[in-house]
Amino acid sequence: MKLTVISKDGQQVISMREGLSVLQALTENKIYVTSPCGGKGICGKCKIRLVKGTLPVTEADRRILTKEQIEQGIRLGCRAYLTEDATIEVEKEEEFQVVMNAMEVSENIKQNEDAQYGIAIDIGTTTIAMEVVDVKNKVIQNSYGELNRQRSYGADVISRISACNAGDLEKLRDTIRNQLREMIQRFELHSISKIAISANTTMCHILMGYPCETLGVYPFEPVNVNTIRTNSQDLFGDSIPFCQVVILPGISTFVGADIVSGLVSCGFSETEKVSVLIDLGTNGEMAIGTKNQILVTSAAAGPAFEGGNISCGTGSIPGAISSVEIQYGMAKVRTIQDKDPVGLCGSGVLELTAELLSNELIDETGALDERYFEEGFPVALSNKGEVVFTQRDIREIQMAKSAVYSAATLMTRRYGVKIDDVDKVYLAGGFGFHVNIEKAIAIGLLPKQWKEKITVVGNASLRGAELALVEDDFIRKAEAVVEVASVLALANDKDFSELYTENMFFE
Ligand code: FES
Missing domain, CATH: 3.30.420.480 (Domain of unknown function (DUF4445))
Structure with a gap:
């Protein structure tokens, strides 16, 4: 069977293999459609539109799409299976260039013959x-x-x-x-x-x-x-x-080379003072310790701080809303590279939550002001419509911030020190250098006592890879960190579950 795909780049004909969903066929042919749930029929983001032929309406279509959407030929690509030749229209996900921490992408370098x-x-x-x-x-x-x-x-x-x-x-x-x-x-x-x-x-x-x-x-x-x-x-x-x-070496399934790399680049292999490293990526990995003993853990924070699982969320790409202020009840935004808004990235999500809280548009339980309860809080206009922040988005943030706060405080306790005993806190991950520490503390992401001790280090994992190229003993240091590290498992920890529930609220 043949599937004709119309996208903004033109038309492409794909031969469908038996048993392949439309989404799988698109991916195989390098046509990327947003699909955060990975084809489970849950997120509703992999929409395609039938232009010609038939695509049976599935159970998942009925559950997620409106009657009007189904009538317009919209289907979930991950649930759609061809029964005859068909033509569909898709909105291709851009191969976005991600904005880097250290420097912008420059023209190709002039290569020096002697350089390595x-x-x-x-x-x-x-x-x-x-x-x-x-x-x-x-x-x-x-x-x-x-x-x-x-x-x-x-x-x-x-x-x-x-x-x-x-x-x-x-x-x-x-x-x-x-x-x-x-x-x-x-x-x-x-x-x-x-x-x-x-x-x-x-x-x-x-x-x-x-x-x-x-x-x-x-x-x-x-x-x-x-x-x-x-x-x-x-x-x-x-x-x-x-x-x-x-x-580079890792420690466990949940604490990988990215954290080891970050630990070495933040000096954990040399320090005698207790330091903390928190990576605010999807897996919420963190560590506490000195060169002699390190405790690592991870708290599935979800991708909210990378703009994932947020209705209008996006990665740190040009046009992502990275900073928000609310004045007279209206959002004033700044975007990466001052491009037209395309969605909210992690730092935008964090700042918006803090601003909604300080303007009392969210209460301490996380409930959004009733004026915005149904449609969400309007943040900006993008070329695809309005960027809004919904009640469901706030729940995502509550879960993410509670996971990070609870894991960080419990890890500190289990290491045998008090929050105040920590000398330095390194904050790494998807926020890049844009994280606003005051606002991070205001939403309860990290303990207040750490406010003056936090250094934002951006992509510490990449920094480690960089050092592995130039320092002869980097791998030895990384292996030494692995050697003194032990893992704190939080999945079935009763204290963690209690803390997690308590910390879901805002103060
Ligand atoms: S990929 Fe999530 S619903 Fe299809």
């Missing part, structure tokens, strides 16, 4: 960040970021693990390897001295093609979290210059 260029890579669940490092002079020459293309298999690691376990491991592996290869090729380097990769444990497993079955079930054993030494040929073929590749 290494590539530092951070593979996040949501975004991928890369830097070209002049290894001899220890300077960053160029940087580039994109949204992770695996997101068409779901927004979080759990959906990616499920997709791998359902037989798509090779596809996910090839998706990430192809994306990394294409990103590396953009730099047009004549030679590469080395590539260092930092990523969470699931992303590392998928990159290596390791089976993911054990990652998703108790006792959540990883196949391998040790340092991996391989080469570019094995991972990316021969279309980039040959070089050695090192994949």
Whole structure:
């Protein structure tokens, strides 16, 4: 059967394989449609429109779509299966360029024949960040970021693990390897001295093609979290210059190389004073300790602080609303690179919540003022309509901030110190350098006592990969951190559940 796909880029005809949903066929053909639930028929974001032919209305269509939408031919792509040739219209997700912390993407570098260029890579669940490092002079020459293309298999690691376990491991592996290869090729380097990769444990497993079955079930054993030494040929073929590749070590399934990388780059392998590192990514990983003893944990915070699971949420892309002030009951916004608003990124979500609270448009239980209860609070106008912040979005934030606060305070207690005893707090992750600490504290994301101790470090995982290229003993330090680290499991912890419920409220 043939599926004709109309998008803003024109028309493309796809031959459908037996048993493939429309969403799967689109993904296989590199037509990416937003699908945060990974094709489970829950999120309702993978809408397509039937233009010609038939597509039976499914149970999920009836549950999620309105009668009018169904009559207009709208269907959920992940639930749609062809019974005859058809033509559909899709709204393709842009291959967004992600705004990097350290510097904007520059023109291709003028390559100095004598220089040695290494590539530092951070593979996040949501975004991928890369830097070209002049290894001899220890300077960053160029940087580039994109949204992770695996997101068409779901927004979080759990959906990616499920997709791998359902037989798509090779596809996910090839998706990430192809994306990394294409990103590396953009730099047009004549030679590469080395590539260092930092990523969470699931992303590392998928990159290596390791089976993911054990990652998703108790006792959540990883196949391998040790340092991996391989080469570019094995991972990316021969279309980039040959070089050695090192994949940094992790600690457990939930606390991966990205955190180890962050710990070393924040000096945990040398400090004698108790420090805390919190990564505000999807998995809410965090650690407390000194060079002698480190306790790590993770609190599934969800992707809200990366703009995920938020009705008008988006990644840190040009046009993302990153800062919000409410004046006279109306939102005044600033966007990344001052582009027209496209949605709310993590820092925008956080600032908006704090502003709604201080303007008493949300009460301490998280209930939105009744004027906005049905339609949501209007934030800005985008070219696709109004950007609104809904009651459901506020619930997402409450769950995320409570998970982070509860995990951070319980981790500190279990380490055997008081909140006040912590010397330094490093805040890493999707917020980049834009997080407003006062507002983060105002919504109850972190303890007040840490206000003066917080340093925002942006993408600490990428920073670690960068250091792995220029410091000979970086891997030794990373392995030393792994050696002294122990894991605090919160999933079945009664104290955590109690704290989590308590901290859902705003003060
Ligand atoms: S409903 Fe979520 S991907 Fe289809």
